[in-house]
Amino acid sequence: MPLSLENVSYVYMKGTPYERRAVDNVSLEIQKGEFVALIGHSGSGKSTLAQHMAGLLPPLAGQVKIDGTDPCAKGKEALTARRKAGLVFQYPEHQLFAETVFDDVAFGPRNLGLAEEEVRERAATALDFAQMPIEEFGARSPFQLSGGQMRKAAIAGVIAMRPDYLILDEPTAGFDPLARGLFYEELKNLHKKSGMAVIMITHSMEEAIELARRLLVMSGGRIIIDGQPERIFREQRGELLAAGVTAPAIVSLTDRLRAHGFSINADCLDADDLVAELLAVLPGKGPGDAR
Numbered sequence: 037m038p039l040s041l042e043n044v045s046y047v048y049m050k051g052t053p054y055e056r057r058a059v060d061n062v063s064l065e066i067q068k069g070e071f072v073a074l075i076g077h078s079g080s081g082k083s084t085l086a087q088h089m090a091g092l093l094p095p096l097a098g099q100v101k102i103d104g105t106d107p108c109a110k111g112k113e114a115l116t117a118r119r120k121a122g123l124v125f126q127y128p129e130h131q132l133f134a135e136t137v138f139d140d141v142a143f144g145p146r147n148l149g150l151a152e153e154e155v156r157e158r159a160a161t162a163l164d165f166a167q168m169p170i171e172e173f174g175a176r177s178p179f180q181l182s183g184g185q186m187r188k189a190a191i192a193g194v195i196a197m198r199p200d201y202l203i204l205d206e207p208t209a210g211f212d213p214l215a216r217g218l219f220y221e222e223l224k225n226l227h228k229k230s231g232m233a234v235i236m237i238t239h240s241m242e243e244a245i246e247l248a249r250r251l252l253v254m255s256g257g258r259i260i261i262d263g264q265p266e267r268i269f270r271e272q273r274g275e276l277l278a279a280g281v282t283a284p285a286i287v288s289l290t291d292r293l294r295a296h297g298f299s300i301n302a303d304c305l306d307a308d309d310l311v312a313e314l315l316a317v318l319p320g321k322g323p324g325d326a327r
């Protein structure tokens with residue numbers, strides 16, 4: 037069963053002069069095993085939507101269901117549903133609270149009532165995922181970490197819960213390029229191994245298409261595009277632009293090459309795709325039109 041939203045709307049400070057509709061009639065379904073990127077301009081409602089997906093914010097209208105259960109209801113079944121979705125907040129310092137990194141990461145598993153041995157094993161595995169070995173970081177205060185390390189500790193805390201739906205709100209903000217690359221690899225492996233769904237909010241289209249096979253684009257609180265990246269860049273460039281989101285540089289470069297007469301038919305999403313296409317059409321480099 038999926039994580040589903042049906043006609044979900046949310047308004048901040050309703051009934052005041054500052055009223056703000058952050059999520060506007062959103063319906064979507066995310067199946068276990070999917071890797072979805074959620075992209076959209078600042079203020080488009082991504083973080084608010086993420087909190088609904090995790091069952092942390094009850095919708096003003098509409099329904100959220102995690103594997104068929106309303107996570108915002110009372111009772112044990114709703115608690116189980118909430119635990120299936122793990123959200124890493126946009127600002128990880130909002131999520132960290134314990135005296136040590138270990139206690140922070142162990143908090144969730146302890147709450148599940150697991151034996152201390154398993155709690156430790158889960159915390160150690162999650163900290164390995166975050167490239168923050170328990171021996172080196174376990175005893176440190178989370179508040180004396182760098183911004184990037186804080187974010188990774190917050191991610192570890194959610195990973196340790198082993199959610200079925202992992203929701204990451206701009207997980208690589210503040211990472212240096214090396215840390216970002218390592219994080220992508222770890223996340224790809226985790227996704228493949230665990231069968232969990234990953235929903236990743238990002239401002240980087242490059243990051244979105246490197247990882248996700250499904251792209252959701254948000255604008256003004258609505259999901260205005262939902263589909264496969266290749267098809268979106270081929271067919272919905274106007275809508276993308278209207279949402280304030282640009283296609284990746286490789287897609288624009290491919291357009292320009294086409295405008296100069298290169299016959300590139302395939303959808304190129306990264307440099308390797310484009311190089312393969314160019315080699316096929318350049319004289320003396322392979323089959324295709326000699327230019």
Ligand SMILES: Nc1ncnc2c1ncn2[C@@H]1O[C@H](COP(=O)(O)OP(=O)(O)OP(=O)(O)O)[C@@H](O)[C@H]1O
Pocket residue numbers: 048049056057058076077078079080081082083084085126
């Ligand atoms: N706690 C809040 N109180 C009042 N308004 C809020 C609150 N949080 C968000 N908003 C408003 O709701 C709208 C959506 O905000 P949200 O944080 O969900 O957007 P976002 O897409 O995550 O933006 P960003 O890319 O900057 O993180 C914005 O207009 C924002 O100003």
Ligand SMILES: [Mg+2]
Pocket residue numbers: 082083084126205
């Ligand atoms: Mg946000």
